[in-house]
Structure formats: structure tokens, C-alpha cells
Amino acid sequence: QKEVEQDPGPLSVPEGAIVSLNCTYSNSAFQYFMWYRQYSRKGPELLMYTYSSGNKEDGRFTAQVDKSSKYISLFIRDSQPSDSATYLCALSGAGSYQLTFGKGTKLSVIP
Amino acid sequence: EAGVAQSPRYKIIEKRQSVAFWCNPISGHATLYWYQQILGQGPKLLIQFQNNGVVDDSQLPKDRFSAERLKGVDSTLKIQPAKLEDSAVYLCASSLDPSQETQYFGPGTRLLVL
Numbered sequence: 001q002k003e004v005e006q007d008p009g010p011l012s013v014p015e016g017a018i019v020s021l022n023c024t025y026s027n028s029a030f031q032y033f034m035w036y037r038q039y040s041r042k043g044p045e046l047l048m049y050t051y052s053s054g055n056k057e058d059g060r061f062t063a064q065v066d067k068s069s070k071y072i073s074l075f076i077r078d079s080q081p082s083d084s085a086t087y088l089c090a091l092s093g094a095g096s097y098q099l100t101f102g103k104g105t106k107l108s109v110i111p
Numbered sequence: 112e113a114g115v116a117q118s119p120r121y122k123i124i125e126k127r128q129s130v131a132f133w134c135n136p137i138s139g140h141a142t143l144y145w146y147q148q149i150l151g152q153g154p155k156l157l158i159q160f161q162n163n164g165v166v167d168d169s170q171l172p173k174d175r176f177s178a179e180r181l182k183g184v185d186s187t188l189k190i191q192p193a194k195l196e197d198s199a200v201y202l203c204a205s206s207l208d209p210s211q212e213t214q215y216f217g218p219g220t221r222l223l224v225l
Contacts, residue, residue: 043216101154
């Protein structure tokens with residue numbers, strides 16, 4: 001079993017839809033949970049960072065962590081074509097600050 | 112604030128040739144990372160530097176890959192000889208220190224080995 005599992009998609013939604021992206025993980029020692037956004041032919045950029053179980057909101061984006069289920073989510077409200085990108089979950093804190101990435105989910109928001 | 116710079120952006124070589132990538136991190140960032148991102152995969156850490164010292168190179172294929180960070184600023188990653196499976200995007204990232212949750216990534220170098 002991989003440490004971090006993420007459905008690679010692709011996921012295609014109409015503009016304005018609510019998008020739900022998810023990752024599961026196996027190592028309960030992970031403490032820090034991040035979502036990175038990667039546009040085509042660009043490097044990843046940090047979108048959201050959470051430390052504990054619960055929700056964190058930033059504009060149209062909400063990150064959710066459920067440590068008991070080892071499940072993390074990213075919700076995008078009122079999705080826009082500019083949200084079209086690959087979304088990578090990244091976890092750290094299992095003995096080091098190094099990041100363990102999921103495979104990424106490719107999202108397309110259709111106008 | 113200038114971002115992480117990488118060059119070249121694209122490189123095509125034949126197997127068994129050598130290739131080198133260059134990275135200039137954000138000014139003042141002590142920690143530098145090299146990642147390999149194969150198509151359809153998330154980035155995988157190859158090596159982490161703290162200033163000019165290696166913190167972790169456990170996933171670096173040392174028989175063909177080498178990296179250095181002289182003077183604790185710029186870094187180069189070399190592959191010699193390249194294999195077909197080395198085709199990937201090589202990403203450089205930097206952070207203020209290892210405990211910082213925010214790593215800033217460069218645009219990457221896209222390598223194709225024929």
C-alpha cells in the first residue's frame with residue numbers, strides 16, 4: 001500500500017460547480033497536510049496548509065482533515081476555468097518535515 | 112521577490128549521455144530540494160541540502176546521479192549516464208529552513224531521454 005493515495009482523475013466539471021478532491025494515507029504519524037496546485041508546465045505552488053483535524057477555509061477553498069479516518073479533502077466552491085490545474089496533496093511530519101506527495105488529480109473546469 | 116530559477120527549461124538527450132541542471136533558490140533560503148516528477152506522478156524527493164551540506168540523499172540513485180551546492184546558494188544536479196527511465200521533470204524547491212511548511216518550487220526542467 002502506498003503511503004498516500006490520490007485518484008489521478010481526470011476530473012471535468014462545469015464552471016460554478018463545487019469540486020471535491022481527496023487523498024487517503026496510511027501512516028498515522030503524518031501531522032502536516034498541504035494542498036499544492038500545479039498548472040501545466042509550472043512548478044507546484046502551496047494552496048492550503050493544515051496541521052490538525054478539522055476545516056480551514058481560504059476564500060473559495062476549504063481544506064478538511066480527518067485524522068481518525070486518515071482522509072484529507074480539498075473543496076473548491078464556485079469553480080472557475082482558472083482553477084483548471086493538477087492538485088497535489090502533500091503530507092509531512094512522519095519523522096521529518098519532508099513532503100510525501102500524492103499522484104495529483106487533474107481538474108478541468110469547463111466554461 | 113524573485114522566485115526559484117531553473118535552467119534549462121527543456122533538454123533532449125540520448126541514453127548514456129550526461130546532462131546537468133542548474134537551480135538558483137530564493138535569496139536567503141538555506142534549504143534546497145531537488146525532486147523528480149515522472150509524468151502522472153507526484154514529485155519525489157531526490158536530495159535535500161541545508162546550506163551546502165546534504166541532509167538527505169537516500170532516494171538519489173548515486174550510481175548515476177550527483178548533486179552539489181557549492182557556497183550554499185546555487186545547486187547543480189547531474190545525471191551520467193542517463194537512462195530512458197530518467198525522462199521526467201526535475202523540480203528545484205527552496206525554503207527558509209527545513210521546518211518551514213512552505214516550499215517554493217521552480218518551473219522545472221523537462222528531460223526527455225531517447
